[in-house]
Amino acid sequence: MNKRKNNRYKKSGEKHTRREKQSGKQHPAQLGRTNGKAAGRQKTVTAKVTCSGLTDEGKGIVQWEGKKLEVEHLLPGETAELAVSQKGRHTRTELKRIIKPSDERVKPPCDYYDECGGCQLQHMNNQAQTRFKQETVDALMQPFGKPEPILTMEHPYDYRNKSHTTFGPNKERQVIGGLYAQNTHEIIPIDRCLIHDPKADEIVQTIKGIMKSSKLQPYDEDTGHGFLRHVLIKVGKTSGEIMVVLVAASPVFQGKKNVVKALREAHPEITTLLLNVNKRNTSMVLGDEEKVLFGKGTIMDTLCGLTFDISAKSFYQINPGQTEKLYEKAMEMAELTGKETVIDAYCGIGTIGLIASRKASRVIGVELNNDAVRDAIHNSKRNGVKNARFYQGDAGEFMVQMAARGEKADVVMMDPPRNGSDEAFLSSVVKLQPERVVYVSCNPQTQAQNLKYLEKNGYSVEEIQPVDMFPQTTHVECCVSLVRNSN
Template identity: 75%
Template sequence: MSKRKNSGYKKPDKNSKSDKSYKKPNHAKGKPKSGKPRGQTAVTNSRQHGQKATTATVTCSGLTGEGKGLVKWEGKQLEVAHLLPGETAEIRVSKKGRYRNAELKRVVKQSDDRVDPPCPYYYECGGCQLQHMSNQAQGRFKQNIIDSIMKPFGKPEPILTMDHPYDYRNKSQMTFGRNKERQIIGGLYAQNTHRIIPMDRCLIHDPKADEIVQTIRGLMKSFKMQPYNEDTGQGFLRHVLIKVGQVSGEIMVVLVAASPVFKGKNNFITAFRKAHPEITTLLLNVNKRDTSVVLGNQEKVLFGKGTITDTLCGMTFEISAKSFYQINPVQTEKLYAKAIEIAELTGKETVVDAYCGIGTIGLVASQKAGNVIGVEMNNDAVRDAIRNSKRNGVKNARFYQGDAGEFMMQMAARGDKADVVLMDPPRSGSDEAFLSSVVKLQPKRVVYVSCNPETQARDLKYLTKHGYAVEGIQPVDMFPQTYHVEAVTKLVLEK
């Protein structure tokens, strides 16, 4: 993939400070208009707090790992959201304590990579960070991030991008509240706030999910259902979580409420099913806690079986409300195909699937492995993995609840062998206890899937110091329109 001057990832210097994202003003009916930043827009509230704001003209020299433009101002390096390399722009700089916040006021000279964001909520929401970049520029940006971070371990392969980089999320959630006119609204929180942005459509959600959310909002008004108020603790409906099987077409809707008392439940369900007969299951989840965690522990199935199924890499998986399941199936198939390829399975290998979740990658690997051992701390996920194994008629996979590091230490102590370890840790990466267990077990190959290249690089440094060599790095764009990038890396035990 070609590179352009000043289009790459640059690490911020020690004087770099985070900025506040440029936000469009609120418009009538809560729908912001689309378009590029313009000079006359009110950008900052710094004057309301007695802070003096300065306007400056700057040129962007590169991007941070979060896709923010890097500029120099009075000897300081600042980060400016929605600014591209090579662009000249007016920014507004304000000081809050010892930090300086830089906000985009107007682009004076545009990059060829700039496009009009198709989402009308883009500048206000913050859930996507790269819609002002062309798809080609997004690919280069993510490639450069991986190339820079993984430089000590070799040259990564060209990133696997997505042909249609929208509508890909098979899991979405919206929050309900009231606006100043006391009307019920549904949407997403503005970045770093609990202020709801009313929206009809999120362009990376499955379109059917957003359609269902709008129906729920209308039914709330008809049935006098009160949205939950975080400040007062009053009200009923907090969130809605929707999961869509993109191959099966099955749809799960989870109403997250503050109370198990659902007034008018039967009539609501009847009206809801009439509006959307395609929904296969509806659940009520009760979350009474004052927390940012969406789902509570209490759950009741209102109709359907309480789960949906979907097909991934030719295998069928059962998905519950709390199951972790990759949110972009199209790109997941590319990711898993690469992971199985570099695992070099011949039908004889023993594979340990650490962090196995509901068993997705382990069960896919079982088609080409001798046997698979999946280990996962979450007991519910282990039960899901066992059910998925039976559902697909897999005879050569076993799943265990426990700490994967301890499990592998016990394997090594017994003299058991593993040919391949598959690991897909959370964004925080792995830890030394787990990595040392890999070293102790000494599998011939380690296939490391990561959604955070920085923590992956940290873990690769440990493994390469303890007998492993990196033999391949494949980035995958799992989350188009955002700065996130995934990578699968192959490590082999040096003789």
């Protein structure tokens, strides 16, 4: 799942500050309610329905007055009472009461589950979550073959090695920090997210206390005033090293020495602390300006026996335990014997390519992000890898140029963004004619679209392996191997 997964973490946040001013959408808890001028135009009725199935987003499917409706947190076979609101051509639903619950329903362990929206499946037991993801991948991949059973986690919590907390003031101008409610800029104050690393959440709580005692102001999106916007934390699950990034609206950090001292005294396990300055009014969390306040500015972690330096901006898979299963499967699909030339497209900081280098003749990594390429070169040297080279550029153009020079690659390994690869990139793979393609994706839907192109242009799908990288959410990773047709 390269670079850009889990939508909730693009702008993570918390409760009861922002008034959905940018999205204009209601929070799920408000659906079906009417007030003010809207009351005269919005009709809300109570409906008794039975759920017949689930959407790809894990919402229950029901029929009501000839319409197909989607209902959050409703399971197949359940009978429920809904509030159905109609305003013009738009129909919204709110789950009011479960009349006949499913045997697979469980009480969500998270106190913020109904408000947050970051996890979508906590009301299902583990078996139901696994079946939902398996069936989703099976349906998408049906044209290409039968997927293998999904690889799951024994403990499907506490797995995220990266967490992002948004700060702001509440109505009483007090400091709050947490996650944005789904589709809004309303911060939900959260003390503990059950899929975060527990230590990361402890550090955030400490930062909240330091802000109050030091009178350090949170950033207010409405006024543009204040200092602290976000806190990004990365944890080396193997090394135990911890990075804390304070994302501020200004480089002027009043009381910096005292804040750094207090945080280090409370959490000596923090190995590096950074200040990132983001003055832009965008959904991007990190800005371009960065200063190391303590430590070396990066953390180290181990993956598949190799060590990697991880910077604030570098992409690194958020679930290392499941990532090892995913990458081990990808290497198995590549069928490397020590003679192959491998291209690691979208190489990031070099994780897949460097792991492949142990069984390949040579590896060529290509990545647009120059900082990531620099990290990949550093990680190559760190691990003593002599047969891997990393280049900054467009991977598709790079492969077209290779083909034009008559150069060959035996295996292309690709891990594109959520929106998949475009036709220009896929056509470059076809031009280069590798014997095998190993396609890792965090979005099987766009992956299936790309597989259609590759099958039409000389490749056949050989194996499909889903991996549950993101328990409690609807997201699923999928690794697919393709082989070039002989005629």
